Amino acid sequence: MATGSRTLWKGAITFGLVHIPVGLHTAASEQGVDFDWLDKRSMDPVGYKRINKRTGKEIDKDNIVKGVEYEDGKYVVISPDEIEAVFPKTTQTISIERFIGANELPFVFLERPYYVAPINKSDRVYALLRETLASTGKIGLAKVVIATKQHLAALVPSGPALVLSLLRWGDEVKTLDALELPPAGRGNVSAAELKMARQLVEEMSGPWDPADFKDEFRIQVMKLVEKKAKAGEGQTVLQPEEDAPAHTGEVIDLTALLQRSLKGGGKPARKTPAKKAGAKEPASKPATQKKAA
Template identity: 65%
Template sequence: MATSTTSSRSLWKGAISFGLVHIPVALHSATSEQGLDFDWLDKRSMDPVGYKRINKKTGKEIDKENIVKGIEYEDGQYVVLSQEEIAAAYPKATQTIEIEMFVPATDIPFVYLERSYYIVPINKGGKVYALLREALLKTRRVGIARVVIQTRQHLAALVPSGPALVLNLLRWGDEIRSWEKLSFPPEGAEEAGINDKELKMAEQLVMDMSGKWHPEQFRDSFKDEIMKLVHEKVETGDIQTVAQPEEAEAARSSAQILDLTELLQRSLKKGEDKDEEDRGTTTGRKSTKAGADPVPGHARGTRKRRA
């Protein structure tokens, strides 16, 4: 199971950039998936059950090399794109969190928030990092930025939180459904038919139930109950042995090698190893620019592994 501690390994290295300011930073995931992951098993033999690529019309399994990717632009009408065309459309990894504007923190509805990362200063960027954090706190603003992570471009909000700057990935505007066709009561107490007495009673109830936010007080009761059952069965020896077939392992490895993201990660790792070798042969050389701080130029990503 995943832990709730922050990984010490950075997922991405680059810089925050706005105006003439350049702050070298690294991204660390601020969240971890804690949901339950049920594996499929054949109850007759306790063999693992995998997923097959099935032709929905014929019901027959098809080989991976016979699968192409298409976008449906009208009902039943598709445009087929090659892997090369898809790869060419990926945004260029600039290694920069490019802030485009600053907006009041209250301007971003919660519905836009998607995923969070801690931004950690590196390469002597601490002071400028702190300067930006304090300026955002003082002005009650957040930075709206674009960033490319693992070949995907994201809209993001740079938000001060305690000692940290947090990068909150945002959903794009066209991903938010409109509420125009939904029925809500009119805005404003009087317009909604609420009188002063009713509003005061509601305000008093809210204040009576108010407190400080302590996230550890709130737990997933379903997950806790399932894990309680799991531990009880382990203690009584009620455990089934599941052997992973060798061909399944080989198929999984082959699929990973053919995956574009995995290929990109391996290419980046190869480039990093070469950089390490080059640095080893140039030990002792000094930078031609006094005080120049190198900013790592490779994106790093992690693929979430299933438990």
Template identity: 70%
Template sequence: MATSNRVLWKGAISFGLVHIPVGLHTATTEQGIDFDWLDKRSMDPVGYKRINKRTGKEIDKAHIVKGVEYENGQYVVLSPEEIEGAFPRTTQTIEIERFVNAQEIPFVYLERPYYVSPINKGHKVYALLREALARTGKIALAKVVIQTKQHLALLAPSGPALVLNLLRWGDEVKGFEGLDLPALGATAIKPSEMKMATQLIAEMTGHWKPEDFKDEFRQQVMDLVAAKVQQGDTRTVTQPAQAATGSAEIIDLTELLQRSLKPVNRRPAARPAAKEGGTAPRKTARKRAAAKTPSAQRKKAA
């Protein structure tokens, strides 16, 4: 499977006093059919508008506030400052909370995988964690903040890589209650039926080969597209220009393995924060400007 070399996130894996500087890379790619909306009269792209559902009229972005419905038809309106204050603190750290047996996490909790690669001088400690997890049959449960959102995640070895798979929170996964399910170890199954079922499973058993499985719908649609291109049955669509986005570089945490593995009973000291009023006069204006834009600081940290 082809993977992207672009680093989506930089930070460090942290457990105990060990810090492993790493970067995240996307481990999946979307292969579905993306049908764009077009105006058939002019072949212009069709976008979405902000519509007042009662009046049917389009409204300006400045008139929109964010509300949370707590009862049917009853809302609490939150200001941008209140929402900003609720965002989790960005630490650029994959903070390991505990290690568990790999078989304990149900598949239903898995949401989105990322490849984790070492950066700077973190290769040796990265390999140590990968091999230790593989040898013990454990996976790590961790918390990580990505783009102002906190995630529960598991960190597991997969071949030469460590994979960080974001998990759904416990209250996001429904239980079995209310489902009409047969009891485990149902006695109504006849021995002959079980024998035939296990025999069929044995006959159909093979090895996992992802290339054996294709999205047939996507393939048929793309074949139709290719045929129309061959026939010259195409339309020209001019897409509107979009502003380019960028991300700031993040200073990586320390990767000194020998120092990190020393048996010290305290956690590494956090970098001291700047004291109020203790700034040199030439930096006062910069600090005041930064204080007025907390969202910009948070985005830079992300």
């Protein structure tokens, strides 16, 4: 696993009069397969405009194959049938595979959140899963395919909603081995310093209110946009209309579902994944019907 220690940014953490210089390092790396276009007649790389990068000539799409570089300058060609055989299937489900304690998931794995809303009369089972997770302090680890890409995700109760937060895969998160960090524990921090720091933190503490934190750059840009629009500098852009996606699903017999799940012998979730029911969701914000295990 790559660790990497190159500093991307240097600055400081500040609170009150405290100033802690820090450097930022990458904590994750993309591990997806990178398909390059190649001219199958000469194995020359092909640009996105179907231009042979060596000859500069445009080539027909029938002469383009997909290759994966495994060494510098060396490729293996993968056929469409071979890609299709291993391509993640679009199941339209959020498949819970394990439940873990909510405090067990490090923040470094979090990537992108989605709200999950019930559809097709699934409110009751949705509420049951939400309340069960909230009361047990658990979150669900699931796999989901969105826009043809499979993701690991965490299903987390948040007030009246369930939130699906896409996660990084385990081999995408780098270790801390290459960083020079002070050892855990008080170390050279004195009791007096720790006491004053705690006091400062308490004085600066308050409730979480997202309205207190605004993107000042965006605000200034939108003010400029409004000013220009009022001055008649706006232009009209027509967008093509799109058909709204259809949603389908089934009404769940919740009691029977729970009984069947419990009759599975109480096996760990990693061996017996939770039952799942498909429901279509938009590629950008999936809203998915859930069956609780």
